[in-house]
Amino acid sequence: MSLTNAPRPLRSVLIANRGEIACRVMRTARRLGLRTIAVYSDADANARHVREADEAVRLGPAPARESYLDIDKVIAAAQRSGADAIHPGYGFLSENADFVAACEAAGIIFVGPPASAIAAMGDKASAKARMFKAGVPLVPGYHGEAQEDELLREEAGKIGYPVLLKASAGGGGKGMRVVESDREFQAALDGCRRESRAAFGDERMLIEKYLTQPRHVEVQVFCDSQGNGVYLFERDCSVQRRHQKVLEEAPAPDLPPVLRQQMGEAAVRAAQEIGYVGAGTVEFLLDAAAETAQESGSPFFFMEMNTRLQVEHPVTEMITGEDLVEWQLRVAAGLPLPKSQDALTLTGHAIEARLYAEDPDNDFLPATGTLERFGLDLNAGDLTSDRVRLDSGVEAGDDVSMHYDPMLAKLIVHGEDRGQALAEMDRALAALDVSGVTTNRRFLQRLVTHPDFIAARLDTRFIEHHHNALFASEPVSNAEFACAALVALDQLDRASDERSPWERRDGWRLNAPQHVRLAFAEAEGAPPIPVTATRSASQSTWQLSVDRDGEQHLEGRLQRLDGDAVAITLDGHRRRLLAHTDPTLDGETIILTAAGFESRLIWRRSDRVDHLPHEVEARLTASMHGTVVALLVEPGQTVEKGTPLVVVEAMKMEHTLSAPAAGAVEAFHFKVGDAVAQGDELLAFATADATEGV
Numbered sequence: 001m002s003l004t005n006a007p008r009p010l011r012s013v014l015i016a017n018r019g020e021i022a023c024r025v026m027r028t029a030r031r032l033g034l035r036t037i038a039v040y041s042d043a044d045a046n047a048r049h050v051r052e053a054d055e056a057v058r059l060g061p062a063p064a065r066e067s068y069l070d071i072d073k074v075i076a077a078a079q080r081s082g083a084d085a086i087h088p089g090y091g092f093l094s095e096n097a098d099f100v101a102a103c104e105a106a107g108i109i110f111v112g113p114p115a116s117a118i119a120a121m122g123d124k125a126s127a128k129a130r131m132f133k134a135g136v137p138l139v140p141g142y143h144g145e146a147q148e149d150e151l152l153r154e155e156a157g158k159i160g161y162p163v164l165l166k167a168s169a170g171g172g173g174k175g176m177r178v179v180e181s182d183r184e185f186q187a188a189l190d191g192c193r194r195e196s197r198a199a200f201g202d203e204r205m206l207i208e209k210y211l212t213q214p215r216h217v218e219v220q221v222f223c224d225s226q227g228n229g230v231y232l233f234e235r236d237c238s239v240q241r242r243h244q245k246v247l248e249e250a251p252a253p254d255l256p257p258v259l260r261q262q263m264g265e266a267a268v269r270a271a272q273e274i275g276y277v278g279a280g281t282v283e284f285l286l287d288a289a290a291e292t293a294q295e296s297g298s299p300f301f302f303m304e305m306n307t308r309l310q311v312e313h314p315v316t317e318m319i320t321g322e323d324l325v326e327w328q329l330r331v332a333a334g335l336p337l338p339k340s341q342d343a344l345t346l347t348g349h350a351i352e353a354r355l356y357a358e359d360p361d362n363d364f365l366p367a368t369g370t371l372e373r374f375g376l377d378l379n380a381g382d383l384t385s386d387r388v389r390l391d392s393g394v395e396a397g398d399d400v401s402m403h404y405d406p407m408l409a410k411l412i413v414h415g416e417d418r419g420q421a422l423a424e425m426d427r428a429l430a431a432l433d434v435s436g437v438t439t440n441r442r443f444l445q446r447l448v449t450h451p452d453f454i455a456a457r458l459d460t461r462f463i464e465h466h467h468n469a470l471f472a473s474e475p476v477s478n479a480e481f482a483c484a485a486l487v488a489l490d491q492l493d494r495a496s497d498e499r500s501p502w503e504r505r506d507g508w509r510l511n512a513p514q515h516v517r518l519a520f521a522e523a524e525g526a527p528p529i530p531v532t533a534t535r536s537a538s539q540s541t542w543q544l545s546v547d548r549d550g551e552q553h554l555e556g557r558l559q560r561l562d563g564d565a566v567a568i569t570l571d572g573h574r575r576r577l578l579a580h581t582d583p584t585l586d587g588e589t590i591i592l593t594a595a596g597f598e599s600r601l602i603w604r605r606s607d608r609v610d611h612l613p614h615e616v617e618a619r620l621t622a623s624m625h626g627t628v629v630a631l632l633v634e635p636g637q638t639v640e641k642g643t644p645l646v647v648v649e650a651m652k653m654e655h656t657l658s659a660p661a662a663g664a665v666e667a668f669h670f671k672v673g674d675a676v677a678q679g680d681e682l683l684a685f686a687t688a689d690a691t692e693g694v
C-alpha cells in the first residue's frame, strides 16, 4: 500500500534535523514519493540537506537552542510548509516527549514512538524499574528515588566497587563516572551531580556495578501500531571513545545464535512493555565472564533504550537488506510492519566507521574549517557501491562550523563475512578523499587494522587498552619522502605540459626538467628535508636522493591510474596509492593513502630550486622509438615559440616537435633517416628567456 492512501496518509515530511541524517531520511522519503522539507539555521543556509530538499524553511540563528531545538519554530515551519509528518532524525528533538506532544497537538504525525514511551525510557532510573518488571535482565545496582548522600554511598558499598555513577536524566556519556573505592565516592558523586545539573537540569543519580570488560551489544527493534514487534538482530558498538561510539558492526562477532534470540526477544519485550511504536534500540552490556553474569544467570544486562533511529542503523540495513527509514514512515502512516520475525534474515557482515572532524592526537578536539575536498573514490579503491556506502551531510566546499556535532559522515561496508568487511573498510578509508579539515580517518585506519579488532577481542575500553598502538606517531620513512617527491615531480610535469600545449604527452616530451631539487617537511614549521631527483634516460624513472641524516638513493617512478589513484614503484616495489594534495601556508600537503596507510608531507615549494644551472637549456627528447623524417630549421637559427623543428615518425604516425619558447636551436643530434630511441635527446635548444622553465 502506498503512503498516500495509508490509514494516516503521508504526502510530505519535514526533517527536523541537519547533516547526514537529514540527507539520509530525505533519500528514502523521495524514493517513496514524498515531498521533502528541510529546516535550517543561519549557519546551514547553504548546507547540503537544504540543497537536497524540495523545500527548506529557516528556523533561526546558528545556536541549536534558537533553531533545531526550538519546538515552536519547528512546529511553525511544519505548518507553514504544510508537512504531514515530522521525522526528527537522531539527537536534537528526537527523544523529547514535549515535542511529540506538540506535534500531536498540531495534528502533525511524529515519525517515532508516542510521547509516553519516550517519557518511560527518558529517565534511566524509572526505565530500569519498568524493565525489571518486564523481566529484562539488569546490571545489579541501585535505581531508587531516595538520593541522600549517605544512602547512595551505602548502596555503592553493597553493590561492591568498582561502581558506575550515572545521571538518571543522562545521555551522551555525560554525568557518568567510575568510582573505584569508598574513599572516592563523595567527590565523584559531587562531580556527577554538578555535571548532570549543568547538562540536564537534574541531579538524580543511579548506581550500577561497573563491569570491567563488557561489550556493548544493542538490539534493533521495531513495533507497529497494530501491536506487532520484531527485532532486526544486533549491533556491536564496543569501540568507543569517552563512551561515544566510533565503530559499529552487525552482527555482533561470535554471538551464539541462542543468545542472539534471547537478547532479541528480551528487547522486543522491553519495547512492548512501554507501548512502543516505530524504530528503537535496546542497549545491553554483554559479559559472559563477569562474576555478575554468574550470579544473575544472564550474560547480558539492559542498559537503556534509545527511542529513535540510531546513528549506526545502516549496518543493520546492510545485513537485513531492509530500509529502516522506509519502515519508520510506513509505521508512522499506520501501516503494519513490512515483515514478520520469521521473514527477517541476516546476511554477511557490516561495519560502520564514524568520520569526525576532530584531532584524535589532540584529545579528539573538534576541528573546523572548509572542506577542500570530500568524497569517496570507489574506482580508485576498487570498491563497489552495493558494498560501500557513504552517508554524509557535506560536500566539497562546505564549511564545518563549531555549532554542531563534528560527525561529518559515516562510512559503511558490507562483506560476505567479517574478514571481508574489514578488508573492505580498510580500503574504503583509504579511498576517502577528504582535505581541508582534520579528521579521524588515520585513527579509524589504525583501529580497523589493529590485530585485536581483527580478532574481535572487543570490549568498551578497547581504545583505552590499546592507547599506545592507536595513538603512536609513526616515524616518517625515507620511502615516504621519495613517494611525495614523485607526486610533486608528476605535478611539475603536468604543469609544464599545460604551459606548452603543443607538446604531446603521448609522443614526445620537451623541455621537461631533468634535475629537480625539492624540499618536504613533516609538519608546518618542521625543517625541510631536501630530495634531489634526476630523470633517467628513459624519462619514466627518477633517481631520488633523500638527504636526511646522510643520503639515501632510491629509484622510483609514478604512473597515473584512474582518478586519483597512482602506482608508485620504489626500487622495484610497486604499490597502488591514492594521491591528493591540499594547499597549506607555505606549500602543499601531499597526502598519500592506501589500505592501513596514510602519509602526509608538506611540499615546501618556496624551498624548491627548479633546475640545476646546466638544465636551464631546454632539451627535446624522444619518449618513443621512431625515425627522424625531417629537420625543419638550420642549426643556429633563432626561432619563435611554436616553430616546428623536427618531424619523427613513430607507430605509423608523424609527430612534429616545435620550439617550446623563443630561442635558438644549437644543434641537431640526428639526421634524417636515423632511428631514435626513447629518451634520446634530439637537439639542443636554448630558450631566449633562460629562466623560463617549469
Ligand code: ADP
Binding pocket: 139, 164, 166, 170, 171, 172, 173, 174, 176, 208, 209, 210, 211, 212, 214, 216, 240, 243, 283, 285, 303, 304, 460
Ligand atoms: P549514555 O546514555 O550517556 O550514552 P549509557 O548508559 O548508554 O550512557 O552508557 C554508555 C556507555 O557507558 C556504554 O556503552 C558502556 O560502554 C558504558 N557503561 C554503561 N554502563 C556500564 C556499566 N554498568 N559497566 C561498564 N560500562 C558501562
